[in-house]
Amino acid sequence: MLEKLSVKEINNYLASMDGWIKENDASAIIKTFKFNSFDDAWRFMTKVTIKVCSMNHHPNWSNSYNKVVVELSTHTIGGVTDLDIELANYMDLIAFHIKLA
Numbered sequence: 001m002l003e004k005l006s007v008k009e010i011n012n013y014l015a016s017m018d019g020w021i022k023e024n025d026a027s028a029i030i031k032t033f034k035f036n037s038f039d040d041a042w043r044f045m046t047k048v049t050i051k052v053c054s055m056n057h058h059p060n061w062s063n064s065y066n067k068v069v070v071e072l073s074t075h076t077i078g079g080v081t082d083l084d085i086e087l088a089n090y091m092d093l094i095a096f097h098i099k100l101a
Helices: 007-014 038-055 082-100
Strands: 029-034 060-064 067-072
Touching: 029 082, 038 060, 038 067, 038 082, 067 082
Parallel strands: none
Antiparallel strands: 029 067, 060 067
16 A cells, blocks of 8 residues: 655655655655757657556656656655655656667
8 A cells, every 4th residue: 555755755765866856745746857859858758658657657747848847746645655756766767868869
């Protein structure tokens, strides 16, 4: 069963995660990814979509040209869980590889 992470647990995770911040009430973690082009941003979203569908855990996100703003929260729990941390780390990995291409 998923459990909501405490503020301390969230802070501990975020200390080792590049660019992720928590909302003031710790109900979500947020990051803005910036790519070289719209194509790169779209490629990122496409690759992440495959993962989120397999996890059945979908982000709130928006895209404007080369930027993708992501907000992760487990809605059924009302806060951040290990699923959000797992997905955030996956997104960072995908973004890293796209930026290297």
